Amino acid sequence: MRTRQIGEFSVSSIGLGCMSLSFAYGDVPDTEYGAKLLHEALDTGYTMLDTAALYGNGANETLIGETLKARRNDYMLASKCGISKNEEGVRTINGKPSEIRKVCEESLRLLQTDVIDLYYLHRLDFTIPIEESVGTLSELVTEGKIRSIGLSEMSAETIRRAHAVHPISAVQSEYSLWTRNPEIAVLDTCKDIGAAFVAFSPLARAFLTGTLQDPQSLPDGDLRYGMPRFEPENYQKNLELLEEYANLAEESGCSMAQLALAWLLAKDDHIIPIPGTKNIDHMRENAGADAVTLSEEVIVCLDQLINQKTVHGSRYNAAAQSKIDTEEFA
Template identity: 70%
Template sequence: MRTRKIAGFDVSVIGLGCMNLSYGYGPGPDEAYGVRLLNEALDAGYTFMDTAALYGFGANEKLVGKAIGHRRDDYVLASKCGLRRNNEGVREINGRPDVIRETCEQSLSRLGVDVIDLYYLHRMDPNVPIEDSVGALSDLVREGKIREVGLSEVSADTIRRAHKVHPIAAVQSEYSLWTRNPEIAVLDACEDIGAAFVAFSPVARKFLTGTLQDVSGLHDDDIRKTIPRFDPENYEKNLELLEEYANLAEETGCSMAQLALAWLLAKGDTIIPIPGTTSIEHMLENAAAADVSVSFDVMTCLESLINQNTVIGARYDAKAQKSVGTEEFPS
């Protein structure tokens, strides 16, 4: 694959979100399949692998370490702190410097590495000034435990405040045709400070693939069960958008998933989508999106068809929304 820049790193224009293999959408594949998928992703040209302490409460980092630790020079490794399961077994946001350090040490051990290339603050702790959390990450850079600092799901103001403490290499947030919030202010902030923008859920948690027609049977552990857009009544209305979307994919000569990724790549040369999957076939399909060219007319049609005004339902429920700082469109 072609490459894009994150600080001094050259990474594949499409990265791999590893979360799905261990967490988020119900039971993942068995370990052997996960190991195979991660290695075949490297073989296919992926050089940017994204995990976090939260994913499977450490299980995903262990899987990544076990599967591709022996190929450490083949990829840029990203993980995250600030969102974890605490010692009492409770999921929490915690951006205290001592906890960031503890989480990093645990991640290094699980991944089996001496240094993490890009380490994000997964969520900003409302009880800890961003300057304190980023200061702790800056200390880890000086100590050689991480190489670059990133932020996730934060506002443009937070990005700029953090950047004054330590250079921010990348900002990660949800971004796809149906989640356009970064366009309000975050993309501009990233451009201003020279940070890459990493787009998670770029195929809208499977919606834009066209292969999820019925959400009534989602697993109890599937996070989409808590997302208003996937409420069966809302989702049925959202599916109506896909008929024309499928026509635009056919016109472009690609799959629906590839069109979603190609749209993001065309939005800016500092944007790096990181689709996740539990399927080797889909992983390879996503990689091929790097070679899809979207015409100006199709770009215009896409953005008119699927946007914050045409999608029914919020991207998070009220509880989850409280944990993110990304700007919101008016109701």
């Protein structure tokens, strides 16, 4: 794959989101298959792996640490702090300095490494000034435990406040044809401060692959059950968008998944999508999007076909959205 820049790191233009190997989408693959996928991803050309302390409560970091400790120099490692379980075992957003340090030390142990290349604050803790949380991350940079700082799901205003404390190398948020919120302000803010924008769920949680026809068939525990866009009435309306979308993929000589990723890559050179998958064939297919060149006509058609005005249902329900600092369309 071609490369793009995150701070001092040159990484593959498409990174690998590792979450689904341990968390969030129902059944997870066994350790042997997950390890095989990670090794083959590096062999395929992925040089950025994205994980978090949250994913499987350390299981994802453990998988990466055990599997790739002998290949640590082959990839840029990104992980996240800021979402933890409290004493009652309830998942909470926690940006306190003491918690950030505690989680970082545990992540270093599980990942079996001396340093994390890119360390994100996973969510904004509304009870703690962002300057305080980022100040602690800055101390971890000085101490050599992390190399650079990122933010996840935060607004342009918060990003600028954080950047005033310490340079922010990357901002991660959901971005795809059907989730355009970063276009309100965050994409431009990243450009202004020299940060990469890392797009998670670039395939719209499988919607843009064309392989998910009935969200009610998803396994128990799949987080999409709680998302309004995947409710039956909304989803059936959203599926109507895919007929023309599939035609555009065929016209462009690529799969539907590759079309979604190629659209993101064409948007700007500071954007790095990180599709996740539990399937080795899909991982290789996603990497192939780097070789897809879209015509201006196709890009215009895509922008008009699937956007915040044509998609039915909100990204998150009201309770989930209230805990996120990102801008929303009216």
